[in-house]
Amino acid sequence: MRTIALYGTESGRAEAIAETIARTFPDRDVEVVNMADAETGIFRPGILYLIVCATHGGGELPGFAQFLHDDLADLSPDLTGVTYAVFGLGDTGYVGKYNRGSHQFDELLTGLGATRVGPFGEHDESTHEDHVALGTQWVQAVFDATAP
Numbered sequence: 001m002r003t004i005a006l007y008g009t010e011s012g013r014a015e016a017i018a019e020t021i022a023r024t025f026p027d028r029d030v031e032v033v034n035m036a037d038a039e040t041g042i043f044r045p046g047i048l049y050l051i052v053c054a055t056h057g058g059g060e061l062p063g064f065a066q067f068l069h070d071d072l073a074d075l076s077p078d079l080t081g082v083t084y085a086v087f088g089l090g091d092t093g094y095v096g097k098y099n100r101g102s103h104q105f106d107e108l109l110t111g112l113g114a115t116r117v118g119p120f121g122e123h124d125e126s127t128h129e130d131h132v133a134l135g136t137q138w139v140q141a142v143f144d145a146t147a148p
């Protein structure tokens with residue numbers, strides 16, 4: 001299945017995860033796309049989207065991810081048949097706003113008819129865990145869950 005790693009970042013961690021996914025799973029031929037360069041038409045049936053997205057600004061999406069989110073919300077395309085998985089980056093120090101960005105994206109895509117697959121991955125910066133290692137484990141679990 002064609003796979004696109006679509007990342008939303010401010011300070012580069014989400015990008016590092018998306019790039020590592022592409023390098024770690026060469027057989028999947030993962031295309032890496034920055035949400036800053038994506039338009040709403042990127043979402044098409046028959047493609048698996050790996051959404052890797054940070055939270056910034058106190059519970060908000062990174063700037064360019066916010067634009068993509070808002071364009072989708074405005075245009076409200078029917079995303080039936082679109083499959084996606086989500087990995088959120090955040091910090092539990094932001095009480096009540098932890099990982100809200102990735103959850104906002106998830107709620108929007110589901111609301112437009114897309115289907116989330118595999119586990120909802122997350123990285124909490126306060127744990128000092130390796131975000132790239134966690135992201136790679138998450139993708140493996142997503143691929144396992146979606147294997148034919």
Ligand SMILES: Cc1cc2nc3c(=O)[nH]c(=O)nc-3n(C[C@H](O)[C@H](O)[C@H](O)COP(=O)(O)O)c2cc1C
Pocket residue numbers: 008009010011012013014015053054055056057058059060062089090091092094097098099100125
């Ligand atoms: C100014 C600022 C605001 C942040 N706000 C939140 C927040 O509201 N909720 C949260 O879970 N994490 C928040 N974070 C933590 C980031 O999501 C976390 O550092 C993440 O790993 C950054 O990923 P990125 O490098 O891909 O942008 C914030 C970080 C910064 C620097």
